[in-house]
Amino acid sequence: MLQLPDSLCMKKLASVEDAYQLCRQIMAKYAKTFYLATLLMSEEKRRAIWAIYAWCRRTDELVDGPAAAMTTPETLELWEQQLESVFAGHPVDDMDVALVDTIQQFPDLDIQPFRDMIAGQRMDLYRSRYETFEQLNLYCYRVAGTVGLMSTAIMGIETAKTTAAWQQNQTPHDPTPEAIALGIAKQLTNILRDVGEDARRGRIYLPLEDLKRFDYSEEELFQGVVNDRWRELMRFQIERTRQIYAQAETGVSYLSSDARLPVWAALMHYSQILSVIERNDYDVFRQRAYVTQMRKLRTLPIAWLRSQVL
């Protein structure tokens, strides 16, 4: 039988360097603030975050991007097989090459959070309502808490701080729950910001049990009614989300020192979106709550102080 040369059978993949550059471009395009924050980290960590960001973004695009209408459960099945292949050391496309390298450099990086994120995207295919906060919380863990786990494996934990002299034989504090909390708080914030946009796609992420509790109906939500019942409902959601940010805050000082400023900055920027929603009198239907670049810049010195003293 005719033997084809390798070059004709298989497309040659990008070099490791080029693959990281592709991931960097994705992150710089979609998450400017995050991207700038990564510049404060060491070269290896920064490149690893780019690779993970690119994978997360691609996963999200499957159900949220322009081609999402074509995505079926089989698409996600194939994407998961590609993930298994990457963790086995076999990249399938150019961007995978960077992730394979990252996995080799950071042995703490576990495949499970990646699988869990795909499971979260699967929920988006099947569900457009959440009955309880517990169900919503599971969704938030899967699509965003997982990002906290992946990032912590890269940023690393500061062993010097976690083991004082008199604690030598104790295991250092592991800020995994706080990292998950930050992802969940961020996702809940996005949900509150995007209520209107999601409603236009027929989706309600707010727990239906909360709608009932505040006597606010799905019909009102689809009509974008802002009344006192809505404001109360939103106050309740914002308060709950702030409590989760507060849990996350207690974990930042256990991260390695070059990661604390980026994480404080990210945490403060996200949580400010909640204050913008309040300032907009809880109207998330007709205006989008966003934090201006100016305001993000102004919080940097405070984030820096916290990263130094907390």
Ligand SMILES: CC(C)=CCC/C(C)=C/CC/C(C)=C/CC/C(C)=C/[C@@H]1[C@@H](COP(=O)(O)OP(=O)(O)O)[C@]1(C)CC/C=C(\C)CC/C=C(\C)CCC=C(C)C
């Ligand atoms: C260093 C650092 C702060 C970085 C993490 C960067 C990273 C790998 C991000 C991946 C984000 C991503 C594309 C996820 C896919 C699923 C998804 C879309 C989730 C939602 C993100 C959307 O954010 P964005 O502002 O871009 O929204 P828009 O698309 O503009 O509408 C999420 C809401 C998830 C974001 C979750 C995190 C960034 C987790 C943060 C937690 C940590 C960094 C752990 C910190 C550790 C401790 C101990 C507190």
Ligand SMILES: Nc1ncnc2c1ncn2[C@@H]1O[C@H](COP(=O)(O)OP(=O)(O)OP(=O)(O)O)[C@@H](O)[C@H]1O
């Ligand atoms: N000044 C603005 N005017 C109008 N829409 C904006 C403005 N700033 C941001 N947005 C919209 O809100 C989205 C989310 O903004 P966000 O604050 O998350 O910025 P970003 O560029 O995604 O960076 P990051 O999420 O890392 O802060 C943007 O992608 C954009 O669509």
Ligand SMILES: [Mn+2]
């Ligand atoms: Mn963004």
